[in-house]
Amino acid sequence: MHKKILIAALILGMVLTACGPAVQEQTTQEIPTEQPTQLAATESTQATTEPTQAATVPDTIKIGFVAPLTTANALMGWSMQQGAQLAAQEINDAGGINGVPLELIIEDNSNTADVAVNAINRVLSENPVALILGSTSAQTLAMEPIILENTLPTIIMGSSPSLTDQGNPWVFATRADDGFAATAAVKFAVEDLGAKKVGIFHAAEEFGTSVAPIIISALAEYGLEPAAVVSAPSTDKDYSAQLLELQAADVDVILVWVLPAPGILLARQMKQLGMDTPVVANPVFGLSQVLVLMTPEELAGIYSMTDCVPSQSTDEKILAFVQAYKDRTGTTPDLFGALSYDSVKLFADVITQVGTDLAAIQAGLFAVTGWPGVCHNYSFDAKGRGGYDISTVDISTGTLKVVGTVSK
Structure with missing residues (x-):
């Protein structure tokens, strides 16, 4: 303890x-x-x-x-x-x-x-x-x-x-x-969550900017274009402008590719703005140290792509x-x-x-x-x-519940 x-x-x-x-x-x-x-x-x-x-x-x-x-x-x-x-x-x-x-x-x-x-x-x-x-x-x-x-x-x-x-x-x-993980995230968002108007929120650094085109390409395979694409440096603390842009685009799922600390702030600020849009993210929300810092309300509706859940x-x-x-x-x-x-x-x-x-x-x-x-x-x-493996986990209960796995 x-x-x-x-x-x-x-x-x-x-x-x-x-x-x-x-x-x-x-x-x-x-x-x-x-x-x-x-x-x-x-x-x-x-x-x-x-x-x-x-x-x-x-x-x-x-x-x-x-x-x-x-x-x-x-x-x-x-x-x-x-x-x-x-x-x-x-x-x-x-x-x-x-x-x-x-x-x-x-x-x-x-x-x-x-x-x-x-x-x-x-x-x-x-x-x-x-x-x-x-x-x-x-x-x-x-x-x-x-x-x-x-x-x-x-x-x-x-x-x-x-x-x-x-x-x-x-x-x-x-x-x-990340190319494989991002493609798996799009697949889950569209096929499992029924997404039609997808928003993208990615870090402004290389690991985020390199993934955005992959997500857009994967969406195109389903005949979809992103409803909005926003980004922010990982050092930022206020994401309200980006979130309001996503909200204005009436997105039904947000694909998120960020680092852990920004991820926590992002989820927190979504709830403060009254947003309950489902989130499908990179492994950021699959970290045990992230989960203990988030409330049940903040965790609701979040899915994370992760390599493994030991x-x-x-x-x-x-x-x-x-x-x-x-x-x-x-x-x-x-x-x-x-x-x-x-x-x-x-x-x-x-x-x-x-x-x-x-x-x-x-x-x-x-x-x-x-x-x-x-x-x-x-x-x-x-x-x-x-x-070569990626699992999708539901973190809404504060634990990692595997809801699907894709192997390359």
């Missing part, structure tokens, strides 16, 4: 200010190994690359971890950090990677490309063998040239289609891309993860906690098989087929995209 209160207090302060810190930045951090868990071990990869023998055994195997731990994206970053640290703790409790402890090098990329570049450079100074990015699409794009230059195997949690269209063979994405699984391994995450944080894991957990475990599994040579790790990831994670069964295609 104390954990939940502290987490809610931290996040509430961030939502009210739209820029306050949610967690403290952490740098080079070795994960403690005092608390063993009963989580089932992940299965080995399908990688066929022969292990690379290092000349000397390192004191630790370092994996960089860059995520938004402050500003408006901290709701996602907190979940990512918890999932990654839980995975690292379990790996070390089980003896490390081939007997060598795993060390996460954690950096905050805040909410700008410049900070993200500085963060990845600090991580690189520690000589990691792999990197995990929980950054937004714009920040990830800013870091991709550095990843390519340093030939560093990198798993990203960004979902913009552009992230794996850069021709960078060192980047691997664990999420279904708490609704019947798989014993996944349910063990859910319980371990709850024990650690006092909260139910969302997709970002699950994705970061999978990313650490997947890297550890590949490194166990092939060693710490960077090219061998890259080849090992490309060789992965049907790797059973918490969020997806991963198989990476030629572009490095590895997640």
